[in-house]
Amino acid sequence: MAGLSNSDKKLLDDVEKYGWHVVKVVGDETGPGFGYSIGLFKTFGHPEIIVVGLNLDLIHSIINGIGEDLRNGKNYQSGGFYSGLIEGYDCYFVAVDVKYYNDYVGYARWFYKGDNFQLLQCIYPTKKNIYPWQDDWPEEISSLQPVLAEVGVIFP
Numbered sequence: 001m002a003g004l005s006n007s008d009k010k011l012l013d014d015v016e017k018y019g020w021h022v023v024k025v026v027g028d029e030t031g032p033g034f035g036y037s038i039g040l041f042k043t044f045g046h047p048e049i050i051v052v053g054l055n056l057d058l059i060h061s062i063i064n065g066i067g068e069d070l071r072n073g074k075n076y077q078s079g080g081f082y083s084g085l086i087e088g089y090d091c092y093f094v095a096v097d098v099k100y101y102n103d104y105v106g107y108a109r110w111f112y113k114g115d116n117f118q119l120l121q122c123i124y125p126t127k128k129n130i131y132p133w134q135d136d137w138p139e140e141i142s143s144l145q146p147v148l149a150e151v152g153v154i155f156p
Contacts, residue, residue, distance in 0.1 A: 011111065015039035020067045023107050024056040032144050035059035036119070037067065038108045044070045047118035048108055050096060053145040054124065062086065062122060078120060081156075085122065092123045092131060092156070094149040104148065121148050131155070 004012070014021035020039035027033035036050040049066050051059045062085050066076065076082060078095040085091045096119040101109055109115060123131060123145065130136045132147050133155040 011038060011107070015042060015111075018067070019043035019071065020063075022060050022063050023105075024060060026056070027053075031146070033059075034104065035063060036105050036108065037063050038105075038111050040067060040070060041112070041117040046070050046075065047095070047120040048105065049076075049120055049122055050104060050148070051122045051124075052104075052148075058086075062091075066122070076120060076122075078153075086124055089125055089129065093120045094123060094147065094153050095119070096121050096148040097150040100148040123147060 011021045011023075015038065018039075020037045020043060022035055022037055024035040025033055032053040033056050034050060034052040035056055037048045040046045040048050049063050051062055054062075065085060069076075076093050078093055081090040081092050083090050096104075098115050101115050101119065105119060108117065108119075125131045126138065126141070128136075130138070132142075132145050
């Protein structure tokens, strides 16, 4: 591991020890905070996970919960609703278009040495159970959770 930064070593150690690592990115004037996994694809053959726009500790908890679910044999797929990730709400998963990888998951691209991994976005509703693709989605939070889906995805 000579020549690696401490954060690189931590990522590699976490993937080796736990099966994945969670990267948290603080929001700024260019966009909301987000978090994503690195290692789920390598360890479980399952797409990596990204969550955008929630509290970073909650994002970390959601991704860790998904990782534990995978370890226990559960699978998440694009186009499906899943309960139990955020209490009282169902989350919807979509495949992320590779065109977003550079802007959102650069560290995963470093780990996988390119874009040769799959990525799912975990999309959550408002407290009133409205999802970003629905007409009632509040305009004032429209930039909070950009949907990074592939072109042509059909939402429920």
